[in-house]
Amino acid sequence: MLTIENLHATADGKPILNGLDLQVNTGEVHAVMGPNGSGKSTLAYVIAGREGYEVTAGSITYQGRDVLAMSVEERALNGVFLAFQYPVEIPGVGSATFLKTAVNAARKHRGEQEYDAMEFLKLVKAKRAALGIDDGMMRRALNVGFSGGEKKRNEMLQMALLEPSLAILDETDSGLDIDALKIVADGINALRAPERAMVVITHYQRLLDHVVPDKVHVLAGGRIVRSGGSELALELESRGYAGLGLEPSAAA
Amino acid sequence: MSAQQDAAQAVESYAGERYKYGFVTDVEADSAPPGLDHDTIRFISAKKGEPEWLLAWRIKAFERWLEMEDEEPAWAKLHYPPIDYQDACYYSAPKSDSDRPKSLDEVDPELLKTYEKLGIPLQEQEMLAGVAVDAVFDSVSVATTFKGKLAELGIIFCSISEAVKEHPALVQRYLGSVVPYSDNFFATLNSAVFTDGSFVYVPKGVRCPMELSTYFRINAANTGQFERTLIIADEGSYVSYLEGCTAPMRDENQLHAAVVELIALDDAEIKYSTVQNWYPGDAEGKGGIYNFVTKRGACRGANAKISWTQVETGSAITWKYPSCILQGDNSVGEFYSIAITNNRQQADTGTKMIHMGRNTKSRIVSKGIAAGRSDSTYRGLVRIQPKAEGARNHTQCDSLLIGAECGAHTVPYIESRNPSARVEHEATTSKISEDQLFYCRQRGIDEEDAVALIVNGFCREVLQELPMEFAVEAQKLVAISLEGSVG
Ligand SMILES: Nc1ncnc2c1ncn2[C@@H]1O[C@H](COP(=O)(O)OP(=O)(O)O)[C@@H](O)[C@H]1O
Ligand SMILES: [Mg+2]
Numbered sequence: 001m002l003t004i005e006n007l008h009a010t011a012d013g014k015p016i017l018n019g020l021d022l023q024v025n026t027g028e029v030h031a032v033m034g035p036n037g038s039g040k041s042t043l044a045y046v047i048a049g050r051e052g053y054e055v056t057a058g059s060i061t062y063q064g065r066d067v068l069a070m071s072v073e074e075r076a077l078n079g080v081f082l083a084f085q086y087p088v089e090i091p092g093v094g095s096a097t098f099l100k101t102a103v104n105a106a107r108k109h110r111g112e113q114e115y116d117a118m119e120f121l122k123l124v125k126a127k128r129a130a131l132g133i134d135d136g137m138m139r140r141a142l143n144v145g146f147s148g149g150e151k152k153r154n155e156m157l158q159m160a161l162l163e164p165s166l167a168i169l170d171e172t173d174s175g176l177d178i179d180a181l182k183i184v185a186d187g188i189n190a191l192r193a194p195e196r197a198m199v200v201i202t203h204y205q206r207l208l209d210h211v212v213p214d215k216v217h218v219l220a221g222g223r224i225v226r227s228g229g230s231e232l233a234l235e236l237e238s239r240g241y242a243g244l245g246l247e248p249s250a251a252a
Numbered sequence: 253m254s255a256q257q258d259a260a261q262a263v264e265s266y267a268g269e270r271y272k273y274g275f276v277t278d279v280e281a282d283s284a285p286p287g288l289d290h291d292t293i294r295f296i297s298a299k300k301g302e303p304e305w306l307l308a309w310r311i312k313a314f315e316r317w318l319e320m321e322d323e324e325p326a327w328a329k330l331h332y333p334p335i336d337y338q339d340a341c342y343y344s345a346p347k348s349d350s351d352r353p354k355s356l357d358e359v360d361p362e363l364l365k366t367y368e369k370l371g372i373p374l375q376e377q378e379m380l381a382g383v384a385v386d387a388v389f390d391s392v393s394v395a396t397t398f399k400g401k402l403a404e405l406g407i408i409f410c411s412i413s414e415a416v417k418e419h420p421a422l423v424q425r426y427l428g429s430v431v432p433y434s435d436n437f438f439a440t441l442n443s444a445v446f447t448d449g450s451f452v453y454v455p456k457g458v459r460c461p462m463e464l465s466t467y468f469r470i471n472a473a474n475t476g477q478f479e480r481t482l483i484i485a486d487e488g489s490y491v492s493y494l495e496g497c498t499a500p501m502r503d504e505n506q507l508h509a510a511v512v513e514l515i516a517l518d519d520a521e522i523k524y525s526t527v528q529n530w531y532p533g534d535a536e537g538k539g540g541i542y543n544f545v546t547k548r549g550a551c552r553g554a555n556a557k558i559s560w561t562q563v564e565t566g567s568a569i570t571w572k573y574p575s576c577i578l579q580g581d582n583s584v585g586e587f588y589s590i591a592i593t594n595n596r597q598q599a600d601t602g603t604k605m606i607h608m609g610r611n612t613k614s615r616i617v618s619k620g621i622a623a624g625r626s627d628s629t630y631r632g633l634v635r636i637q638p639k640a641e642g643a644r645n646h647t648q649c650d651s652l653l654i655g656a657e658c659g660a661h662t663v664p665y666i667e668s669r670n671p672s673a674r675v676e677h678e679a680t681t682s683k684i685s686e687d688q689l690f691y692c693r694q695r696g697i698d699e700e701d702a703v704a705l706i707v708n709g710f711c712r713e714v715l716q717e718l719p720m721e722f723a724v725e726a727q728k729l730v731a732i733s734l735e736g737s738v739g
Contacts (some may be wrong), residue, residue: 048690072693073693088690092709093709102695242291
C-alpha cells in the first residue's frame with residue numbers, strides 16, 4: 001500500500017528526514033515512535049503533501065502511484081487521510097458544514113450523488129455517538145474553542161466518515177485523558193480493516209495498549225533506526241530511547 | 253416657505269430659463285440625446301407625465317448640482333478617471349424586442365456559465381440576460397397574485413413613477429425628506445434625473461407577510477441607472493425588502509447613482525437587504541460599473557428599527573454608505589455588510605449611525621474581503637448628538653486579505669457629544685492561512701472551494717442576517733466572486 005524509500009526532506013533548507021525507509025501493507029497498523037523533534041510530523045506532512053517541505057531525494061509510492069507527483073487534494077481524494085497533531089481552527093465554518101463539504105467532495109470524486117443536508121445528518125448521527133460527540137459540537141465553528149480532546153475526537157469523526165485507505169494519525173493520543181484515550185482507541189480499532197492501512201504516530205506506549213500494532217518503528221534523526229513487533233514499544237517504554245542507544249534529538 | 257410655494261417659484265425660474273436654453277428635445281423620441289441640461293430634465297419629467305411640483309423639484313436639484321461642480325467627492329479611497337457627465341445618456345426607453353437577443357444562444361457564454369453556477373432557472377436566465385420572449389413569465393402571474401394579497405392589507409408596492417401618479421400626497425410628503433435634493437453630488441444628480449425605482453408604503457400596524465423584492469417588478473419597468481427608492485413603514489408596521497439579485501447584471505451605462513430613502517415611524521421596522529452584483533469589469537477593471545449610492549434611513553419614531561444588510565460583490569467602483577438617523581427614542585440602527593473585491597475592483601463602503609434620540613442603539617458588522625489587486629475600505633461614522641442620552645454603538649470591522657497585492661483599510665470616525673454614550677469599536681485584519689488551506693485540501697476540498705468555505709465562515713454573522721432564500725444564493729455568490737483569486 002505505502003512504500004517509502006530513502007526519503008530525504010528539508011524545511012527552510014534544514015535537513016529533517018535523512019534516508020527514511022518504510023513499508024506498510026494493506027490491512028496493517030504500524031506505530032511510528034520517536035523523541036520530540038525526530039521528524040514524525042514532517043513525515044506525515046510530506047506524505048500528505050504540505051507546502052514548505054522539499055523532498056531532496058527518495059520516493060513515496062502509494063497504491064502503485066508516485067505520491068510526490070500528486071496534489072494535496074488528489075492524495076486525499078485517493079484515500080490518504082492525516083489526523084492532525086494540531087487541528088486547525090476555521091472560524092464561522094460549522095463542523096458539520098466542513099464535514100459535509102469534505103464527504104461530498106469525496107463522493108463527487110467517486111462519481112456518486114452528493115448527500116443533501118438530511119441524508120448527511122443521519123449519517124453523522126450514527127458515527128458521532130460512538131465518539132462521544134454531541135450535536136452541539138457539530139454546530140460549533142470547526143475546532144474553534146474546542147478542548148484538546150474535542151479536537152482529536154473530531155479528527156476521528158472525520159476519519160470515520162471519509163473512510164480512508166491510508167490513515168496517518170499524528171499524536172492523536174497526546175493531550176487526552178484516560179477516558180478520551182479509550183474513546184479514540186476504540187474509534188481507531190473500529191476502522192481497522194483488511195483493506196485499510198494505518199500509521200499511528202505516537203510518543204507513548206499507552207495508546208498501543210489499546211491499539212495493538214502489527215509493527216513498531218523507531219524514528220530518530222530523520223530515519224527509521226529500529227523496527228520490530230509490538231514488543232518493541234514495550235521495550236521503549238521500560239528503557240527509554242536512551243536505553244536503546246538513541247539519544248533524544250537535541251535539534252528542537 | 254411651503255413646498256408648494258417652493259415649487260411654484262422653481263417653475264417660474266425655470267420658465268425664464270426655458271427661453272435661454274430653448275426647448276429642443278422631442279418628447280416623442282425614445283431617448284434623450286447625450287448630455288444634461290434643463291431640457292433633459294424637462295424631457296424626463298414629460299416622458300413620465302409628472303406633476304409640476306416634481307418637475308420643479310428636479311429642476312431645483314439640477315441647479316444645485318450645477319453649483320456642485322467642485323463637490324464631486326474626492327475623499328473616498330477610489331481612483332477613476334474623471335467622469336464626463338455631458339457624455340452620458342440620461343433617458344432611454346426600454347429596448348425594443350428587435351434590439352434584444354433572440355435567445356440565450358446570442359448571450360455571452362461567460363454570463364450563462366455564471367447563471368448556471370448560481371442555479372438560476374432557464375426562464376429567469378432569459379429575463380436577466382434581456383432576451384426578448386413572447387411567453388408570459390411565470391413571475392408576472394406570481395407578481396399579480398402577490399399584488400392582490402398586498403392590496404388586501406393596504407400595502408402599496410409599485411414603481412415610484414406609478415406612486416407619483418397614484419399616491420402623490422405620500423410621495424410629495426416623503427420624497428427627499430431623508431436624503432434632501434441638495435445632499436451630495438451624486439444624490440443631487442439622482443434627484444434631477446432619476447428614472448425609476450420602487451415605492452413601498454406599509455400602513456399602521458401591518459406586518460408585511462412576504463419579502464418584497466424588486467425582482468417581481470423587473471419585467472414591468474427597466475429601472476436603469478438612476479434608481480430612486482422610497483419606503484415608508486407607518487407606526488407599528490414591519491417590512492422586509494430585497495434589492496438586487498445575485499446574478500451578474502450588465503448595463504451599458506457605466507455610471508450608476510441610486511438613492512434609497514427609508515422612513516420608519518413609531519415602533520416600525522424596516523429590514524433592507526441588498527445583493528449587488530453589477531458587472532465589475534474585466535480582469536483589468538475595464539468596462540465595470542461605477543456605483544455611487546446614497547442610502548439612508550430615518551427612524552423617525554420611538555422604538556423604530558432600520559436594518560441594512562448588504563452583500564457587495566459587483567461594480568468596478570463602489571461608493572456607498574447606508575446610514576441610519578436615529579431620531580426616535582430607543583430606536584435601533586443596524587448595518588451588516590460584506591464587501592468583496594477582486595481583480596481591480598475598488599470599494600469604499602460603510603455606514604453612518606447618527607444617534608439623536610435617547611437610548612438609541614446601533615450595531616455595525618462589516619466584513620471586507622479583498623483579493624487580486626483590489627482595494628477595500630470600510631468608512632464609518634458613529635455620531636452621538638448631545639441629547640442622545642444612554643446611546644450605544646458596537647462596531648465590528650473585519651478584513652480578510654487574499655494574496656499580497658490587495659489592500660484593506662478601516663476608517664472609523666467617532667464623534668461623541670454625550671458623556672453617557674458608550675461606543676465600542678473592534679477591528680481585525682487577517683489572511684487566509686496556509687494552515688487552513690492545507691487542512692481543507694487534506695480533506696479533499698480543492699483550493700477554490702476551500703477559499704469559498706473559509707470566506708463564507710468569515711462572513712457568517714452577516715450572511716445569517718439575510719432572508720433565507722437570499723442567503724443560499726449569496727453563499728454561492730461569495731464563492732463565484734473569488735474564483736481565480738488563488739493558485
Ligand atoms: N517548517 C519547518 N521549518 C523549519 N524547521 C522545521 C519545520 N518543520 C519542522 N521543523 C523542524 O524539524 C524537526 C522535526 O520536527 P517534527 O517533524 O515536527 O518533529 P516531531 O513531530 O517528531 O516532534 C524539528 O527540529 C523542527 O523544529
Ligand atoms: Mg509532531
